[in-house]
Amino acid sequence: AQSVAQPEDQVNVAEGNPLTVKCTYSVSGNPYLFWYVQYPNRGLQFLLKYITGDNLVKGSYGFEAEFNKSQTSFHLKKPSALVSDSALYFCAVREGGYNKLIFGAGTRLAVHP
Amino acid sequence: EPEVTQTPSHQVTQMGQEVILRCVPISNHLYFYWYRQILGQKVEFLVSFYNNEISEKSEIFDDQFSVERPDGSNFTLKIRSTKLEDSAMYFCASSVSGQGPRPQHFGDGTRLSIL
Numbered sequence: 001a002q003s004v005a006q007p008e009d010q011v012n013v014a015e016g017n018p019l020t021v022k023c024t025y026s027v028s029g030n031p032y033l034f035w036y037v038q039y040p041n042r043g044l045q046f047l048l049k050y051i052t053g054d055n056l057v058k059g060s061y062g063f064e065a066e067f068n069k070s071q072t073s074f075h076l077k078k079p080s081a082l083v084s085d086s087a088l089y090f091c092a093v094r095e096g097g098y099n100k101l102i103f104g105a106g107t108r109l110a111v112h113p
Numbered sequence: 114e115p116e117v118t119q120t121p122s123h124q125v126t127q128m129g130q131e132v133i134l135r136c137v138p139i140s141n142h143l144y145f146y147w148y149r150q151i152l153g154q155k156v157e158f159l160v161s162f163y164n165n166e167i168s169e170k171s172e173i174f175d176d177q178f179s180v181e182r183p184d185g186s187n188f189t190l191k192i193r194s195t196k197l198e199d200s201a202m203y204f205c206a207s208s209v210s211g212q213g214p215r216p217q218h219f220g221d222g223t224r225l226s227i228l
Contacts, residue, residue, distance in 0.1 A: 032214045043117070043204055043219035044156070051214040090156065099144065099161035099169045101217060106155070 002027045004093050006104035013081045013111050021076040021107045023091030030096045033074040035065055038088040038106070047089075050074060061085070081111045115139045117220035119205050125226045126195055134190045134223045136205030144168070145188045146206040146217060147180065156204070162188065192225075200227045 003026045013019045025031055032051060036044040048059025055067045065076045074091060091104040118137045126132045138145050147159040160170045162180050179191045188207075192199055202224050206217040 034216060036219075041221070043119075043221040044206075046216040046218060049214055049216055099146070099163075100158035100171070101148075101156075102158070103156040 002093060002095050002098075002102045004091050004102055004104035006089075006091055006107045008107050009105075010108045010110060013109070015083055015111055015113050016080050019076075019078050019081045019085070019109065019111070021089050021091075021109060023074045023076065023104055024072050025074060025091070025093045026072060027093055027095040032094045032096070033065075033067065034092045034094070034101065035059065035063070035074075035076050036090045036092060036103075038090065040087075044090060047076075081109075083111050083113055085109060086111045117205055117207055117218055119203075119220035119223050121223060122221065123224045123226070125228060128197060128227050129194055132192050132195055132225065134192075134203050134205075134225070136188045136190075136220060137186050138188055138205070138207030139218055140186070142207035142209055142218070144208045144210065144217075145180075145182070146208075147190045148204045148206065148219075149173075149201040150204065150222075151198075151201040159190075195225075195227045197227050200225055 005024045034049045035047040038044050050057050050067045058064045063078050088106045088108050090106045092101040094101050120135045145162045148156050150156045158171050160174045161168045177193050181189050202222045204219050204222045206219045208217045209215045
């Protein structure tokens, strides 16, 4: 069965420091991996995706994510956090042949000035 | 940038009543989805819709639920005989294609409160 795990409920980072939000996945076929961000009272906003090829993918707002097949991970990263990055972040996987996205539980990112 | 729009933003309904949640997907998208998020829980897939029929559905999407594309722009989720446990945030999404790497784009959601 497909699943996504985000092991941290919350990540706290000081502004200007690098940030990492962790995600691991489980699928039986080839995964398509996504990160979404949710600001208060808003929907899920697409940040970036991994399809194939380069293991480091770049997305919106300076975010990037590193795909690691052997560890079945897709961690979200940013070299220098901003207070405005504070939000709820969701990792999601779609297995080839299926329409649905499977979401992790979400990680709340808090960036402190 | 085109957006998925959902109405209403908040719906309060008495238990046992029917409710219709409305969505306008992005205009050139062909696949449409409903997800829900019960407070404090994960975002869960309900159903996907393509070419005027359901292409995939979850175990949650039982006979109480139905979807429809009544015209060229709207996509609706109907919940019959609502229950307290139907209280959740319901998200509509759309995508250009149904499989593979094209991302799904989400609306801001409808908060459904069943009293």
